[in-house]
Amino acid sequence: MLLITCPWCGPRNETEYRYGGQAHVPYPDSPADLSDEQWAEYVFYRDNPKGPFAERWMHSIGCRRWFNVLRDTATHEVLTSYRPDEPRPGGNR
Amino acid sequence: MTAEPLPEHPDFLWRNPDPKRSYDVVVVGAGGHGLATAYYLAKNHGITDVAVLEKGWLAGGNMARNTTIIRSNYLWDESAAIYEHALKLWERLPEELDYDFLFSQRGVLNLAHTLQDVREGVRRVGANRLNGVDAEWLEPDEVAKVCPILNVSPRTRYPVLGATFQPRAGIAKHDHVAWALARRADELGVDLIQGCEVTGFLKDGDRVVGVETNRGRIHAGRVGLAAAGHSSVLAERAGIRLPVQSHPLQALVSELHEPVHPTVVMSNHVHVYVSQAHKGELVMGAGVDAYNGYGQRGSFHVIEQQMAAAVELFPVFARAHVLRTWGGIVDVTPDASPVIGRTPVENLYVNCGWGTGGFKATPAAGWTFAHTIATGEPHPLNAPFALDRFTTGALIDEHGAAAVAH
Ligand SMILES: Cc1cc2nc3c(=O)[nH]c(=O)nc-3n(C[C@H](O)[C@H](O)[C@H](O)COP(=O)(O)OP(=O)(O)OC[C@H]3O[C@@H](n4cnc5c(N)ncnc54)[C@H](O)[C@@H]3O)c2cc1C
Ligand SMILES: [Zn+2]
Numbered sequence: 001m002l003l004i005t006c007p008w009c010g011p012r013n014e015t016e017y018r019y020g021g022q023a024h025v026p027y028p029d030s031p032a033d034l035s036d037e038q039w040a041e042y043v044f045y046r047d048n049p050k051g052p053f054a055e056r057w058m059h060s061i062g063c064r065r066w067f068n069v070l071r072d073t074a075t076h077e078v079l080t081s082y083r084p085d086e087p088r089p090g091g092n093r
Numbered sequence: 094m095t096a097e098p099l100p101e102h103p104d105f106l107w108r109n110p111d112p113k114r115s116y117d118v119v120v121v122g123a124g125g126h127g128l129a130t131a132y133y134l135a136k137n138h139g140i141t142d143v144a145v146l147e148k149g150w151l152a153g154g155n156m157a158r159n160t161t162i163i164r165s166n167y168l169w170d171e172s173a174a175i176y177e178h179a180l181k182l183w184e185r186l187p188e189e190l191d192y193d194f195l196f197s198q199r200g201v202l203n204l205a206h207t208l209q210d211v212r213e214g215v216r217r218v219g220a221n222r223l224n225g226v227d228a229e230w231l232e233p234d235e236v237a238k239v240c241p242i243l244n245v246s247p248r249t250r251y252p253v254l255g256a257t258f259q260p261r262a263g264i265a266k267h268d269h270v271a272w273a274l275a276r277r278a279d280e281l282g283v284d285l286i287q288g289c290e291v292t293g294f295l296k297d298g299d300r301v302v303g304v305e306t307n308r309g310r311i312h313a314g315r316v317g318l319a320a321a322g323h324s325s326v327l328a329e330r331a332g333i334r335l336p337v338q339s340h341p342l343q344a345l346v347s348e349l350h351e352p353v354h355p356t357v358v359m360s361n362h363v364h365v366y367v368s369q370a371h372k373g374e375l376v377m378g379a380g381v382d383a384y385n386g387y388g389q390r391g392s393f394h395v396i397e398q399q400m401a402a403a404v405e406l407f408p409v410f411a412r413a414h415v416l417r418t419w420g421g422i423v424d425v426t427p428d429a430s431p432v433i434g435r436t437p438v439e440n441l442y443v444n445c446g447w448g449t450g451g452f453k454a455t456p457a458a459g460w461t462f463a464h465t466i467a468t469g470e471p472h473p474l475n476a477p478f479a480l481d482r483f484t485t486g487a488l489i490d491e492h493g494a495a496a497v498a499h
């Protein structure tokens with residue numbers, strides 16, 4: 001059971017949350033101009049690193065807000081969590 | 094359902110050679126898929142200058158962690174074709190490999206608990222029959238005849254409204270399957286090299302010409318990746334991205350019991366699946382942990398939920414004890430179907446994305462991947478499972494459609 005800190009509600013059990021996959025995936029600026037390859041990237045391809053990973057979680061049975069978590073996928077250690085309008089701590093990857 | 098004695102372990106099943114400087118084909122990963130690929134490269138294509146490189150020990154990944162369910166009752170034509178090909182190969186492999194790995198065709202029930210489940214199940218039975226896959230729809234009283242310990246009373250929280258039944262489905266002893274394939278591949282000249290981690294790729298422009306390992310450089314005409322949960326980590330080292338996400342998947346066993354459970358039962362809705370191994374332990378699995386992870390362990394609440402579901406379906410299990418739990422890392426694609434084919438890097442081929450259900454496909458994965466590596470072209474069975482389906486949109490969406498994806 002992971003212990004994850006909601007930026008608004010504080011530390012809660014993993015079972016209070018819903019997982020949302022990779023964070024910081026921007027919606028394409030001009031969708032109509034994307035090639036099929038670029039659409040495939042946007043829709044189907046996500047990073048899958050072994051190590052620190054910035055990912056989205058939603059506090060589904062609490063405040064129901066989305067936020068981001070930096071977690072090590074090899075050790076399952078939750079490194080930090082932050083609001084969606086904040087940049088990824090420590091820069092990219 | 095018998096308590097037949099396990100076969101004796103032979104002394105040595107394969108050599109442990111040092112890696113040569115170069116091979117025609119290097120396969121990365123000595124799980125079931127890598128071993129089957131090497132076996133069929135040698136047997137079907139006469140390519141024996143092959144090394145299978147394994148960072149840990151042979152079958153130490155998902156191959157000997159899975160719950161060993163074998164079935165071919167998938168919805169879509171492409172899936173039914175490749176999984177049924179696998180099932181036909183399973184039916185002859187014990188003799189062909191001269192190894193009794195306890196392949197037991199005891200059937201699989203996929204339970205329906207809602208009207209939607211019932212419609213989906215009846216539809217899948219129809220699709221299966223059109224594809225030559227044995228399948229029947231059973232009403233609750235018929236389900237109880239196949240599996241008397243199952244609670245089919247209408248008074249449970251999620252009553253059993255019926256089930257699909259595939260009589261030719263079953264289980265096998267997964268570690269013995271790996272050893273059987275390894276022994277025969279070794280006899281045919283394949284080098285199985287354990288403790289050899291691929292850390293990078295040698296490239297000549299856009300072409301792969303070998304691999305970097307912790308035991309030195311190994312040149313290769315062609316390289317095939319069969320690394321399951323670590324596929325995207327490896328692909329990244331080769332400079333490509335794969336549409337997979339790695340998740341922990343857990344399973345557990347009870348202590349040994351008298352034979353009580355005659356078949357395999359899977360329930361998508363309450364999400365548990367159960368069989369009883371030859372030795373007597375109840376083998377149970379459930380769903381993946383939601384988050385990405387490489388730690389080969391998951392969260393306890395997943396186990397708790399699967400146990401609640403199991404006890405509801407099988408009241409007799411309430412007195413059983415969990416003996417051991419473990420996890421493996423499964424690589425899941427967006428459409429829950431595998432990728433077997435070419436990559437953007439020339440001479441680099443990938444077999445990945447089998448997610449929670451690739452054990453049953455082991456012989457067909459090896460058969461088609463060997464064909465693809467040997468000829469440079471996909472076999473008709475794996476052509477639909479190419480990487481470019483995520484660009485063309487020709488997905489093979491087995492999410493939900495495949496009953497439970499194990
Ligand atoms: C708990 C659990 C239950 C499951 N239940 C079922 C089931 O009932 N039915 C079913 O059909 N499927 C099931 N599966 C899925 C099935 O086990 C997998 O789809 C299948 O085993 C994957 O193919 P493999 O055997 O080749 O993988 P693996 O055995 O995982 O082989 C991959 C190998 O690659 C090696 N490797 C990785 N990186 C490197 C590197 N850099 N260098 C060298 N070697 C490397 C790994 O060490 C590993 O040995 C289950 C999986 C799990 C975890
Ligand atoms: Zn909250």
